[in-house]
Amino acid sequence: MLIFITIFTLFSNPAYSFWIWTPKTGKWVNPKNVAKESPKAQFDYALSFYKEGKLDDAWREFKKLLKEYPKSFEASESQYYLGLIEEARENFYEAYQAYQRLIDKYPFSERIKEVIEREYNIADKFMSGHKRKALGITLPVENPAIEIFTKVVENSTYGPLAPKAQYRLGLVLKSLQRYYEAEEAFNKVISNYPDSEWSEPAKFQIASCRAALSRSPDYDQGAAGEAKQKFEEFVRDHPDAVLSLEAEANIAKLNEKEAESSFNTARFYEKQRSYKAAIIYYNYVVDNYPKSVWAAKSLSKLQELENKK
Numbered sequence: 376m377l378i379f380i381t382i383f384t385l386f387s388n389p390a391y392s393f394w395i396w397t398p399k400t401g402k403w404v405n406p407k408n409v410a411k412e413s414p415k416a417q418f419d420y421a422l423s424f425y426k427e428g429k430l431d432d433a434w435r436e437f438k439k440l441l442k443e444y445p446k447s448f449e450a451s452e453s454q455y456y457l458g459l460i461e462e463a464r465e466n467f468y469e470a471y472q473a474y475q476r477l478i479d480k481y482p483f484s485e486r487i488k489e490v491i492e493r494e495y496n497i498a499d500k501f502m503s504g505h506k507r508k509a510l511g512i513t514l515p516v517e518n519p520a521i522e523i524f525t526k527v528v529e530n531s532t533y534g535p536l537a538p539k540a541q542y543r544l545g546l547v548l549k550s551l552q553r554y555y556e557a558e559e560a561f562n563k564v565i566s567n568y569p570d571s572e573w574s575e576p577a578k579f580q581i582a583s584c585r586a587a588l589s590r591s592p593d594y595d596q597g598a599a600g601e602a603k604q605k606f607e608e609f610v611r612d613h614p615d616a617v618l619s620l621e622a623e624a625n626i627a628k629l630n631e632k633e634a635e636s637s638f639n640t641a642r643f644y645e646k647q648r649s650y651k652a653a654i655i656y657y658n659y660v661v662d663n664y665p666k667s668v669w670a671a672k673s674l675s676k677l678q679e680l681e682n683k684k
């Protein structure tokens with residue numbers, strides 16, 4: 376046996392050129408894979424690598440602590456530092472996952488407030504266009520901001536970041552043209568955080584989602600009417616809001632859309648030689664949308680049809 380150990384020692388890795396027998400496990404182990412004698416000693420060892428900027432070594436040692444001392448105070452701190460390391464590596468989704476594990480496994484950690492803020496900032500990065508990557512390759516996955524903003528709200532339902540995260544969740548869904556889900560997210564801002572600064576713009580965004588649905592390929596006339604109504608309510612309730620100017624512009628666009636629809640209906644009847652019905656619709660455009668470009672076109676058509684009655 377002595378000869379075997381001597382030979383093994385000569386040809387082993389110089390950094391860890393020996394193995395040791397541990398009565399606890401009844402196995403030969405490489406000291407490189409063994410945690411220090413206490414969680415504090417292991418944490419200090421891992422932290423020394425982190426402070427020196429040796430992130431790979433620090434990550435390995437923090438992981439080792441979590442495995443050997445999962446219920447210690449130092450374990451919660453190690454989980455926190457794993458998130459910091461992934462952020463430093465710009466592995467933002469992995470950083471979010473590390474922070475979320477801290478929240479799930481160590482809910483009494485003094486780091487909770489900070490990591491929720493870090494999760495929010497990571498979601499903001501994805502919302503701003505950062506792509507999730509693995510092995511340097513951009514992955515064609517759904518925007519992780521949806522998952523992360525949702526978690527921020529769950530982690531602190533009535534915390535300071537919750538209403539803003541809920542609102543931005545709606546914006547992400549809207550940018551992906553998931554208008555019904557976006558509208559639901561904005562409605563939660565209004566119902567759950569009615570006194571927050573995000574309640575007012577959420578009302579505008581709901582109207583904007585309705586308007587977007589009215590402009591979709593499967594044109595929804597009902598959605599257009601609802602959108603205009605909600606924009607009008609917003610302007611009435613918040614006349615001095617900056618968004619009211621945009622709401623008024625949207626109302627004008629919706630009026631143009633409605634006027635165009637009625638004009639096209641009139642054109643249909645005209646082509647069918649149903650002149651009386653056509654005249655009714657042309658007059659409707661003139662009376663209800665006098666400022667639209669379709670009102671002038673309708674007046675021109677009415678003059679032509681006078682000779683065809």
